[in-house]
Amino acid sequence: MAVVGVLALQGSFNEHIAALRRLGMKGVEIRKPEQLQSISSLIIPGGESTTMAKLAEFHNLFPALREFVQMGKPVWGTCAGLIFLANKAVGQKDGGQELVGGLNCTVHRNYFGSQIQSFEAELLVPELASQEGGPETFRGVFIRAPAVLEVGPEVEVLADYPIPSNKVLYSSSAVEIQEESAVPEKKVIVAIKQGNLLGTAFHPELTADTRWHSYFLKMVRDVGEGTSNATVAVSEAASSSDRQTKYDLPIFR
Ligand SMILES: NC(=O)CC[C@H](N)C(=O)O
Numbered sequence: 001m002a003v004v005g006v007l008a009l010q011g012s013f014n015e016h017i018a019a020l021r022r023l024g025m026k027g028v029e030i031r032k033p034e035q036l037q038s039i040s041s042l043i044i045p046g047g048e049s050t051t052m053a054k055l056a057e058f059h060n061l062f063p064a065l066r067e068f069v070q071m072g073k074p075v076w077g078t079c080a081g082l083i084f085l086a087n088k089a090v091g092q093k094d095g096g097q098e099l100v101g102g103l104n105c106t107v108h109r110n111y112f113g114s115q116i117q118s119f120e121a122e123l124l125v126p127e128l129a130s131q132e133g134g135p136e137t138f139r140g141v142f143i144r145a146p147a148v149l150e151v152g153p154e155v156e157v158l159a160d161y162p163i164p165s166n167k168v169l170y171s172s173s174a175v176e177i178q179e180e181s182a183v184p185e186k187k188v189i190v191a192i193k194q195g196n197l198l199g200t201a202f203h204p205e206l207t208a209d210t211r212w213h214s215y216f217l218k219m220v221r222d223v224g225e226g227t228s229n230a231t232v233a234v235s236e237a238a239s240s241s242d243r244q245t246k247y248d249l250p251i252f253r
Contacts, residue, residue: 002025002026002040002220003025003026003027003028003039004020004025004026004027004028004039004041004042004043004217004220005027005028005030005035005036005039005041005042005043006020006027006028006029006030006042006043006045007030007031007042007043007044007045007052007056007061007065007081008029008030008031008045009031009047009052009055009056009059009061010047010048010051010052010055011045011046011047011048011052011079011080011081012045012046012047012078012203012205012206013027013029013043013045015045015203015205015206016043016045016078016205016213017029018205019204019205019210019213020213022210022213023210023213023214023217025213025217027043030042031059032059032061033059033060033061033063033064034064036064036065036067036068040073040074040220040223041073041074041075041076041216041219041220041223042065042068042073042074042075042076043075043076043077043078043081043216044075044076044077044078044080044081044084044085044100045078045079045080045081045205046078046079046080046081046143046203046205047079047080048080049080049083049084049089049097049109050092050093050097052080052084053084053097053098053099054097056084056098057098062098062100065084065100066100066101066102069085069100069101069102069197070102072195072196072223073196073223074196074197074198074216074219074220074223075102075196075197075198076197076198076199076200076212076216076219077103077197077198077199077200078199078200078202078203078204078205079143079145079146079200079201079202079203080146081199082103082107082146082148082199082200082201083099083107083109083146084099084100085099085100085101085102085103085197085199086099086101086103086105086106086107086148086199087099087101087102087103087104087105087106088105088106088107089106089107089108089109089146090106090107090108090109090149091108091109091110091111092109102194102197103155103192103194103197103199104151104152104154104155104194105148105149105150105151105152105155105189105192105194105199106148106149106150107146107147107148107149107201108146108147108149109146110144110145110146111145111146111147111149111188111201112142112144112145112147113144114144115143115144117144118142118143118144118145119142120139120140120141120142121139121140121142121161122137122138122139122140123137123138123139123140123159123160123161123190123191123202124136124137124159125137125138125158125159125191125211127156127158128158128159128211128212128215129211131215131218132211132214132215133211134209134211138159138204138207138209138211138212139207139209140159140161140190140201140202141202141203141204141206141207142190142201142202142203143203145190145201145202146201147161147188147189147190147201148188148189148190148192148199148201149188149189151189151192152194154194154195155192155193155194156192156193156194157189157191157192158191158192158193158200159189159190159191159200160187160188160189160190160191161187161188161190162185162186162187163185163186163187163188189201190202193219196219196223198215198216198219200212
């Protein structure tokens with residue numbers, strides 16, 4: 001059976017492996033550079049990107065991760081993983097942190113604020129729904145989440161999040177709630193794709209909705225490495241049976 005690597009230094013790697021299992025796929029934990037040679041796709045989970053970067057540095061993983069991305073192998077970063085894959089990150093701790101890069105975008109590390117400003121929201125996901133079926137929306141779990149501030153022309157935006165006009169981020173001054181029509185709704189980008197790289201600011205691995213995992217597995221198949229047609233057939237069958245179930249929260253099973 002084809003396997004998907006999951007960077008397992010810190011964060012929600014077990015939850016990704018469980019989501020892959022629900023689709024009939026095996027996720028293998030990756031902790032050392034040489035382990036990247038035996039896999040053809042990788043998920044970088046959410047967690048805390050500064051800590052994860054320190055651990056990656058300790059294990060000398062950055063050169064191997066960059067090479068993996070440059071070889072065009074499919075890589076999906078969720079939350080802290082998205083930060084890893086960004087070419088540029090702002091809002092970093094003093095001294096910054098090393099990035100793998102590859103996604104031509106700038107992310108803000110804690111765009112939505114601190115841990116207590118974590119939230120869940122229904123996101124419109126037209127591309128995901130057209131590829132995977134199911135509802136037009138996806139329940140986004142945002143945990144001290146980043147957001148994408150800017151993207152290059154080659155980057156496809158798969159989801160954005162409308163920030164209510166009366167919610168002002170990064171302002172210490174009191175802000176008056178204005179007439180709805182006076183302040184246009186601002187949208188921030190929360191899911192992107194560039195070639196074989198996928199990035200989501202939220203945590204699909206913490207939901208029962210496996211469509212983002214299934215979408216990534218199709219990217220893996222399209223590269224023509226890794227999954228066999230038989231394996232993908234299994235994963236499609238699994239995801240269509242999932243579609244019949246209602247996506248309840250809390251949903252990690
Ligand atoms: N849930 C997450 O992965 C949070 C990421 C966090 N904002 C960071 O800087 O690492």
